[in-house]
Amino acid sequence: MAVVFERTKMLTDKQFHYCPGCNHGIIHRLVAESIDELIQEGKLEAGNVMGVAPVGCSVFAYDYFNCDMYEAAHGRAPAVATGAKRARPGTLVFTYQGDGDLASIGTAEIVHAAHRGEKIVTIFVNNAIYGMTGGQMAPTTLVGQKTTTSPHGRDEAWCGAPIKMSEMLSEVPGSYYIERCAVNTNANILKTKKAIKKAFQYQLEGKGFCMIEVLSTCPTNWGLSPVEAMKWLEENMIPYYPLGVKKDKGAE
């Protein structure tokens, strides 16, 4: 019988621990499939892949991606990836980070990895909340959004407006390719996959820092069903965080 679909080799057999309806699982698949395809296409040698997991709900990503993996301290994944990439320049290196990890505690590390034009790819999963610790406010939490530490909704006058990391990092001279995506529809899932694969391809060509931001749901801490969460993302996140290419030096 012909194989129509199979689990990508770049994911281990370990069962994801993510909540039902969480987008982390979809994004993992897209990352893993992209790497696997590059290997199948002969562009990347199997074994020349290293990933760095963050602190956040995807902390166990080292158990899911089927390659050499690191688990970094909260926010430090870009620095860890820098050390790994400098030590093994011929490998494909990626970080996978949440918005608390990347846009709060790890801002210095991500800005300077971009600034150095570090040849790594960052997958930035923005769910506008601290998922792992139970739903606290993140720098990306929308104005008015209720979290356990903004119980009356985020107050812009008190704690600022949500930070737009993709736009910000596009301004850093060393960044090469930055795109914001979402996985809320089939079309968007395909676009995200294309973006991730393009970023990896750029890295293989020795180009600079690439980041794919993926807007993601956290039904559990948003207090919504998986379907409602997708709708909330469409109606609230996408208008504030517009999808699309923010910077692509390769297309210039």
Add this chain to the structure above:
Amino acid sequence: MALTLMKGSEAIAEAAIRAGARFFFGYPITPQTEIPEYMSERMPEVGGCFLQAESEVAAINMVYGAAGTGARVITSSSSPGVSLKQEGISYCAGAQLPCVILNVMRGGPGLGNIQASQGDYFQGVKGGGNGDYHLLTYAPSSVQEAIDIMMFAFDKAEKYRMPVLFLADGIIAQMMEPVEMPEMVDYKVDPEKKPWACTGWKPGDDPAKRGVINSIFIDTESLSEHNEVLQEQYRLAKANEQMWECYKTEDAEFIITAFGTVARIGKTVVDQMRAEGHKVGLFRPITVWPYPYDALKAACCAPQVKGILDVEVNEGQMLEDVKLAVEGQKPIEFFGHFGSQFPTTGEIRNKILEMKEAM
């Protein structure tokens, strides 16, 4: 072999390269900036990598990344910068990553000053970062000794899979001494010897050999199992790695305890006072973790010993370990400064004479 006159910081940096270090990540801070400066010139010459990090936090995490591939990696800083590294040091310890960290200590707390100090003894040997971990910690008292220790530091780090810390006071980095520089070691990552490292595992290979550099063990059983592995390494290091020096302690009635540069001043006091007819000796730990408690006790609790004088450039941090070793069997006094003034031979001598008179 010929002796060359070298500045401490440069000699230590060169020794690291000769010991096989090919990656340096650091951030400028006095009094150790000559180390990154030297590395920035020298690393490319040997095909290595020097990278100035955006902070000490980033530097130690770059160490984590590079050491995870099995390479020999070093970072250096001074006290406030080493404070910033503590998070990453704890992660390196937890993930069992061999690496070398230099702390060229300056005065504290806070920004303190930029002169030499020994104020980070507690930070170095009693923790610093979170969790049950130790660092194999050396306190060299001369540039040559720092070089000699560097030549085996990576071997030890790899043997026990734990970070090695150099606790050096600023004087060692800043002074020039004639030194003998050992030959270059030929180090290459051997995946067989470092099966835990990220060296190119691929799907289909033995899953147990996939590189997973990690310090999270989420359930109680696996964390205790993991900590037991670490503790076993610490027990082995305690049993095998203690280093110390006894200087004229055999018949000494008064023993100075000191580490690093202060111990050299102490040796001069020993010689001067012996010339005057006083039986004085010195005990110097070279590893401050594992601390040579038994050796110190054997030297300092010998029947003829009347008193012990602990001398440090801090408010008496190693003093706690001296007391632990002596277990109340002998009187112990402390002499020290904590504004980075190094004690003079005269000050130490006077203190010993005072102790003698009081008896």
